[in-house]
Amino acid sequence: MSDQNGIxxxxxWDKRFETDWDKLGGREQSRFFxxxxxxxxxxxxxxxxxxxxLRVCDFGCAEGDGTDVLAQVLAWDMTGIDFSQPAIESANTMYHSARFSHENLLDRPDRPAFxxxxxxxxxxxxxxxxxxxxAISNYATKYVVLxxxxxxxxxxxxHEVTFDAPNIPLAPKxxxxxxxxxxxDTRLHExxxxxxxxxxxxxARNEEVAALQMTMSDARINGSGSADHTLAELRAEQQRMREVEAQSAADKARAEEAVAQLDAVKAEARDAQLGVAHAATHLATLTQRCDVLRERLQTATEEHGAQIGAFERMHRDNLKELDAAAQRAATVANELTDYIHYLRQREHTLQSELNLIHKSRSWRWTSLARQVQEWLRRRMSDVNYAYTHGGVLDTAQRMFAYVPKHLRRRAGADAAPAPVASAAPVETAAPVVAEAVTPVTVIPPKLPRQRPDAQADVFVFSIIDWHFRIQRPxxxxxxxxxxxxxxxxxxxxxxxxxEPGFSVERLDEALPLFQIKLKVKGAPQIYFSPPxxxxxxQMRTGMRLFTEWTGTDHSWSIIQHAFWYPLATSLQSDDLLYDCMDHHEGFGNVSPELIEVENRLMHNADLLIATSSFLEKEARERNPRVAVIxxxxxxxxFCNAPAERFVDPQGRRIIxxxxxxxxxxxxxxxxxxxxSFPDALVLLVGADTAGVRERLAGYDNVQMTGEVRYTELPYYLYAFDVCMMPFQVIPLTLAxxxxxxxxxxxxxxxxxxVDLPEMAQFGELVRTATTYDGFxxxxxxALAALPDSKAVVARRKAFSAGQTWAHRVNDIRRAVETLPRPTVSAIVLTYNNIHLTMDCLESLVRNTAGVDLEIVAVDNASSDGSRAYLTAxxxxxSNVKLILNDKNLGFAGGNNVGLAAATGDYLTILNNDTVVTRGWARRLVNHLRHHPEIGIIGPVTNNIGNEARLxxxxxxxxxxxxEARSLTEPYRGEWFELSVAAFFCVMMPRSTYERCGPISEDYGIGFYEDDxxxxxxxxxxxxxxxxxxxFVHHYLSASFNKLGEERKLALLATNRAVYEAKWGTWMPHKSRERSRVEGAAV
Structure with a gap:
């Protein structure tokens, strides 16, 4: 025997928990048991x-290891109690799935029961x-589990006791x-x-036993007799005990009364004995009556309890039926909602495609054929009748007589089909409208104009609507x-x-976040072909109105579908990003034209964002500027369990x-x-657009909920015992x-x-398989490993906590900030006019952004102090190269020196009698990057002799x-072709310079070099x-005007002859009337 009081x-136990509990495997034993x-x-x-x-208490919980197992598997409301303070302190530190309390229930404290x-x-x-x-049963209202x-x-x-069948009572209390x-047999565990x-x-308490309605198979109690028989015997024995106790009490009362009477009045012994006999008889009668009443009361109580139990069972059955009906109704409603959404999308797509067909050249070309076909169909009954009654000749006469009548009736009729009505949803936000002839614009209050030092506006050209399923966009x-x-x-x-325009929806009153819907005739779908x-x-005009409304000065454009690329290039954003989320060719319904647009986008984007290693490989084949985000x-x-979660009525595990x-x-x-898991519930949450419900209709253990809101996902997620991702392995999923x-x-x-390339980043946190059997x-x-240890759960959560959308945005911002900027070399040729040179150079420094600028200053032997100024x-x-020519090499010669010294990817020839405006360089670069067919480009200006003049x-x-801003902003992204870009300011990519070579020096000092x-x-x-x-301000020929009018005219005549000898008759430059931007306020 051991020291009972000591143990x-x-x-x-305080000493055990503070010293050798962990070393002797106490924690593992607790979880094992x-x-x-x-x-x-x-x-x-x-x-x-x-x-x-039910509220559960783990009595003698030690350091809470076993309590944590019970909490994960059995109950949401779990309390662990132990009389060791160190054990409870450790439990509170280690586990949060249950409450822990330092108490000794054997002292019978006054506390609420479980x-x-x-x-x-x-x-x-x-x-x-x-x-x-x-002692502990006093704190249990329903069950004690040992x-x-x-x-x-x-x-x-x-251990003080050996438990065996003979010493385990059926009713210990x-x-x-x-x-x-x-x-x-725990020897079989490993x-x-x-x-x-x-x-x-x-x-169980006796009243709980009656409510359980258990069978013998439910009880599984060894020994003779059934649980019902044992319970009946127990009740009979209890009744007999109560009768004996009552009888004993009565006898004791009679004896005490008799003794008192004998002690007080011995003389009246006979009378006392008679009184006692009479009292005993009366007491027996009363006892008999009480027994009858007690039996009636017990019978009534049992009948009442049975009625209450039946009512409760009926109530529970009704609730289950109502819950099942409500779930079926919700499922049907979700399915109908999904199907309505699908039909609306499909109708919208078909209408868009029908409009495109009606606008197509083939539809117009086959119009006559359709008319003839319709005419023949209508005439068949006449032909049959005529042939039956008049023969072939009469039939032919009737047909040829009908033709001129038909043509006269159709003369002047419009063969084009009527436009198809749009099924686009009605936008409730304030619209922006612009009409071609008489603009009527209803504009929501303009946003404050963006400050130059503010963070870039971000235009997200999304692949979905904001109110669609919440995803990456x-x-x-x-x-x-x-x-x-x-x-x-x-x-x-x-x-x-x-009419062009747009509408605005404020998405969050606390954030500068807006959804923009453009007005486009026919409301085309973006997924199948480019605009x-x-x-x-129409979209470009709407975007001009939009940027006028936003007052955007600098921006990023994030394109998430190639459809938007032709439009986004017109915005002149500081950076154009392609967020490549899918392998679009894998969808199978994308036109070759749209694939080609995507290829151009991938080549020309400032930054390609790949969401997977598969897409990264494709991206790097087209563009070196790639970030994997x-x-x-x-x-x-998702990190916290919701207050409520899905519960399977049958209590099955959920995959x-x-x-x-x-x-x-x-x-x-x-x-x-x-x-493979007939005893588990396979729960699928999401919109079914692939007929999966029909494929799985024969499986009783598969349940599909339909589409649910994003906020409802944790309700289902926390009910999953194991999550799965059963995707096909196809190019689309590989990406x-x-x-x-x-x-x-x-x-x-x-x-x-399934084993997809992107699973590699999760390591051991995700189980993968390459075959059905392996899956x-x-x-x-995964099911056998449940419940997962706290450490395993913590590792999963820690990984996800480091992979949030805030992290991804930081990655995007960092990638944009570290992008290599286009290198632009501005060759500024000077000849005297020092005050103009000062203005020109200062404007380059002040108004150039978004590029790495190299200034190559070339002086043609000025004599007005320009050389000293340029040197200083x-x-x-640090970004200036200075070349001081010993003599005047002329316009072509001086610029050729500068071009040869320049290192930029884009070369600009800039007269010193110019002043550039904000954003000039990046906008010219963007035009050249997004339109590789352009070999050389210039700006509009105030003073020049051709179409560039405004x-x-x-x-x-x-x-x-x-004024320059008002002249250019409504035309953002626009350019036009002309015969000559005047060389007061032109930009060309280095590839043009390498193909065409230096400027011809056949023209001496100058004139006609640009032509x-x-x-x-x-x-x-x-x-x-x-x-x-x-827009670039130009003083016009400030250097040439110093030659004098006579010499200038002679030079023009000589150089024209040189030009025409090389290229034929020179075509005089001409001006133009600038077209007004539709709907824009200029």
Missing amino acids: NSNEY ARVAVEALPAWFVQKVRHEK DVMFSSNTLEHFARPWDVFD LLPYREFDRHSE AGWTLVYESVA PSFWPGFQILLIY QHLSRELAQAGHRVFFFTNYFEDAD DEDALN RNACQYSD GYYGAIADWFDADLVAQVAE TNPVKIYEYLAAGRPVVS VDQLRA WAAAH TTHYRGIDEMHI DYCRLVESAGLRVACAEDV
């Missing part, structure tokens, strides 16, 4: 605890274990009955911490707004309208998936999962980086996926900058262009 003292208990618990008990959300008291391997430490049961060593004949030194027992048997006992846009950018999210839906010329022109999750939306159920979803794989994996891990859930095996392994100025600026009204340089060079450009198969959105 069960606070001091003993908890798992043994969980496995031994009957299904009816587990279901009752879960569904009724529904279930659970005790694992505790009672064997007491010499009188059922006294312990008596796990004990069984038939431990070679007892542990700390009045009001309690054993309702279930199960013996486990690993095992107990080399023998353990017995699980469930005691919405998450990135919101986080960019959180980071301080004004974000304008362009929906893929258009408003079908003849036609009419749609593109994968998907992520909104960790805070779950949520997300789109589309063509890439492997329904056959899910069917094999359902067959996919699934958002749902990050969300699964944020909840700490185990995940099984099933991994699911089985170049010394003060009428201006400013009276000084300060006013010039203001000559433009002919070279055209002969190389390139175009000469003028940018409508770049």
